[in-house]
Amino acid sequence: MNWRLINWRSQYRTLAVLASIVIGLIAINFMPVEQQGIAGWLVATTLQMSTPLVLAGLGGMYSERGGIVNIGLEGMMLMGAFTGAAVAYFARDPWLGLIGAVMAGGLLAAVHGVICVKYKGNHIVSGTGIILFGTGLSTLLLEVVWHMKGQGEQVTNTVPDMVFPALQDHPFLGPAISVISPVVLFMFVITAVSWFVLFRTPFGLRLRAAGEDPSTLDAAGVNVEWTRFIGVVISGCLAGLGGAYLSIGFGSAFAKEMTSGRGFIALAAMIFGNWTPFGVLGAGLFFGFLTSLNYFIQIYFPALLPFANFIAMLPYVLVVVALGLIRKSVPPKAIAIPYEKEKKG
Secondary structure (H helix, E strand, O other): OOHHHHHHHHHHHHHHHHHHHHHHHHHHHOOOHHHHHHHHHHHHHHHHHHHHHHHHHHHHHHHHHOOOOOOOHHHHHHHHHHHHHHHHHHHOOHHHHHHHHHHHHHHHHHHHHHHHHHOOOOHHHHHHHHHHHHHHHHHHHHHHHHOOOOEOOOOOOOOOOEEOHHHOOOOOHHHHHOEEOHHHHHHHHHHHHHHHHHHHOHHHHHHHHHHHOHHHHHHOOOOHHHHHHHHHHHHHHHHHHHHHHHHHHOOOOOEOOOOOOHHHHHHHHHHHOOOOHHHHHHHHHHHHHHHHHHHHHHHHOHHHHHHHHHHHHHHHHHHHHHHHHOOOOOOOOOOOOOOOOOOOO
């Protein structure tokens, strides 16, 4: 395999993306002030819609890079959303809420990991069970904790936004990023960290080997099952954080089934991003942009309000079209294949 050629192509794509961003910012700077404000609002909404998708998508990447299919992201996000809201509500601390959400998602992922890694169960069946369990338990706990159906009490102690006063007067940057959630910024940080971990650390090498050629990893003396299990738990932690962003980051309450299929879109972003951190980020931003267009059309084109339900459906349709027509993705070779350790002698 020509690694120099692959590295050159990767650098070329990175430079192309950076150049596109710079050109876009320059073009926006020449727009009328009002249009700059609209563009800024669209960017802010895109970031808000993308954050849970990217976080959950990165989680799915860790799991599937290790060879374990995790379609249970939806259930993990729901449990993260509930736990984050409940802990923040009773502890009056949003940061404890985020920690609780990470732990809840990780715990549910650990169950999936034990089933798939230890007992070599069917990944799809287990993941489906996780979705049903997370959906049912979060709905039940909503009624038990708050004695309400549909939506819980408002959480007053939500994650505080970061404010950049120097940017507030700018016609584009003001609406776009002058007020931003730290969870959104963490999305970019964890993407870069994930790239470094996956491609520049021994753990990342072992995780990728567990998903590509586990027998080689085993021959090197590394525990394949433990490596895969860690990848699954990391996926749940990130999915739980993505869910908590919905309830105490972007929103201020837990609502029944509030993820609305975002776990499945996160899976689509992971596949579309070819199981790479920056690919997941790009795909998540793209799908988040499609979702934000729904709100954009309803706000700035009120004549289309009678077609609101059809417009709301468009992002999901476009996700399917994008996956089907734009590119082919190659999953890890040993994904969903249980590893049986060879017996010596």
